[in-house]
Amino acid sequence: MAGPEIERLIQLMARLPGLGPRSARRAVLHLLKKKDALLLPLAASLREVGESIHACSTCGNLDTGNPCAICADPRRDETLLCVVEGVADLWALERSGMFRGRYHVLGGTLSALDGIGPGDLNVDSLIGRVAQGRIREVIIATNATVEGQTTAHYITDRLQSSGVTITRLAHGVPVGGELDYLDDGTLGAALKARRPL
Amino acid sequence: MAGPEIERLIQLMARLPGLGPRSARRAVLHLLKKKDALLLPLAASLREVGESIHACSTCGNLDTGNPCAICADPRRDETLLCVVEGVADLWALERSGMFRGRYHVLGGTLSALDGIGPGDLNVDSLIGRVAQGRIREVIIATNATVEGQTTAHYITDRLQSSGVTITRLAHGVPVGGELDYLDDGTLGAALKARRPL
Secondary structure, X not given: OOOHXXXXXXXXXXXXXXXXXXXXXXXHHHHHHOHHHHHHHHHHHHHHHXXXXXXXXXXXXXXXXXXXXXXXXXXXXXXXXXXXXXHHHHHHHHHHOOOOEEEEEOOOOOEOOOXXXXXXXXXXXXXXXXXXXXXXXXXXXXXXXXXXXXXHXXXXXHHHXXXXXXXXOOOOOOOOOOHXXXXXXXXXXXXXXXXXX | OOOHHHHHHHXXXXXXXXXXXXXXXXXXXXXXHOHXXXXXXXXXXXXXXXXXXXXXOOOOOEEOOOOOHHHHOOOOXXXXXXXXXXXXXXXXXXXXXXXXXXXXXXXXXXXOOOOEOHHHOOHHHHHHHHHOOOOOEEEEOOOOOHHHHHHHHHHHHHHHHXXXXXXXXXXXXXXXXXXXXXXHHHHHHHHHOOOOO
């Protein structure tokens, strides 16, 4: 139906999360129609990002600079360190706009099933950063899944001797959430952590 | 949260149909993680297509060559011409694999409301192609909408004097469709066009 170059572009687009073969076709058609306004700028932007993207050697965040924009920002509190599983979690926390410290990206969670041990995660570099002595509090923000909690416990054990304050995100009712739709675990945690009004 | 280059890439991706701001962010994160396998090939593919894409000067199809792959294919029946509104319709017909003739892309439909007249569509070039005398049948495959049907009538009028056979796609029950969910117009058309079993 179209030249092999277009077919290849459709196949590449279809590998993006959220796009299937059909929507990739629609997206490519949209790009073809908006060549100067969208297709060429997107190509240039992709190449620019592709050529400059690196994992930050300090925190593991993916960014075009090294150190990344967050590690390089002098206005951010360097005594506060938030440990996350992946870059997606870092982005989610940044979107909230509520955290002004620095991050440490683990790059996954411990998982005996998938054969991922402490050596596969950025744990040693975390211990190293804490050992430098400037960090006052480590907030462990791994996911509230079995693997995330296991990883949180492991990191807590490793950091115990450093004397730093270790905290974790609060569990409870999501803002805007209805009790009727919440699972028992969340409701139990919200009850246990109840606060005076 | 990320460098301005990445933010710009997210904004561009969010302009694709089927992707919102949130899914664009997810797609970009996926691209960053698969730099060599997906991001750089996609950038190269976009640039390649962007630099070579043209509207075919014969039929109006978008392709990397001019004439397009369909107009240039000697195995396709040049006596059969299918008139469609846009490239998306051409692609849909090609996906069906049931049409082996050539196409003519109008580039839209007549619309008094949007101020689109015959001069804004590729109608004159259609009349010109038919006037060359090699085309035996024109299949008008505009959409079954008010604008599509108006356009079909207009083209039929313009081609009346050329002596070419003019047909349109059949209306009826979609294959796999259930009568209970069909609108009255389609059911009526299917009844009227009933065929002996």
